[in-house]
């Protein structure tokens with residue numbers, strides 16, 4: 434077991450390396466089991482049934498708790514399973530203040546399923562702490578925010594959110610998928626619960642679906658553990674092992690991806706075809722200073738806007754290197770088109786009002802050579818221009 438004071442890069446590299454007591458194996462075994470023999474039926478061992486606990490899953494849960502500096506980690510079948518299970522902390526009539534630009538799946542489950550269960554939600558532009566304060570009512574129980582938000586990468590002041598939550602006795606919850614604990618540790622900033630889609634940077638190879646939650650306090654960890662066990666949306670041992678395997682290289686992957694994103698953002702900004710560029714690493718990004726104060730890097734996701742739908746679709750059809758797909762955080766670059774992907778369910782007028790135009794494209798930097806990516810993007814822009822003449 435790695436001592437808690439070790440640097441993050443050390444903890445990443447050794448994630449889940451609890452040396453197997455029987456064989457000394459260098460990685461945690463995949464315990465493909467449903468149950469465990471109990472030698473003393475009056476006093477069950479630490480593992481009794483694999484929905485409640487599995488040693489492979491436990492290794493991942495310990496690793497993410499250590500990385501986020503929390504008391505308890507929990508692994509779920511997907512990011513949405515982690516988010517939904519956490520929302521089961523609340524009761525009918527409870528009021529939640531949620532970031533206006535929250536992940537689409539979170540928006541959907543709050544406005545459909547949990548709405549039927551009478552969870553009361555106000556969506557607020559959390560980049561303005563005053564709007565959050567004004568939305569608080571006597572039944573408000575929690576704040577749920579995301580920074581950077583998707584896909585325009587707006588920045589919310591997480592310290593301000595944690596302080597509002599503390600002042601009003603609210604639970605502070607955040608989805609840290611875009612940053613990972615390598616770049617941003619919200620529990621250290623005063624948050625109570627951190628959520629992840631481990632499908633993205635933590636898994637990192639576009640080969641699994643998984644979710645994580647981390648509670649800062651042990652008592653909240655026990656409440657979430659009880660929900661996880663009762664509701665049962667757990668991560669299986671094979672995928673838990675794959676996430677652990679991904680986490681070991683998160684440091685080198687994300688640092689390289691971030692360098693590429695920075696270079697591509699600088700290149701895109703010089704292109705006449707690009708109308709707007711959103712990346713918290715650019716000095717003129719409205720949240721740049723706040724982002725820098727609460728993270729150790731701008732991340733590997735850049736959004737940029739072309740003239741219109743035709744230009745965006747054309748670019749996406751002509752580009753060869755990145756995947757054109759839903760998702761982010763893989764070793765291969767991924768281009769997403771919010772208008773038909775993440776924000777397809779949003780009425781166009783609402784989407785446009787939020788600044789998500791038909792020309793907007795989201796780029797998640799992979800591990801390709803930055804020169805190859807820029808050559809590919811450049812060719813995609815130039816082919817378009819060839820067609821025009």
Ligand SMILES: *Cc1c(COP(=O)(O)O)cnc(C)c1O
Pocket residue numbers: 511512513514536538583608610611629630631632633642643644
């Ligand atoms: C992908 C994503 C989710 C949902 O995670 P799944 O693993 O797809 O269920 C939640 N939040 C953010 C920010 C995401 O990008």
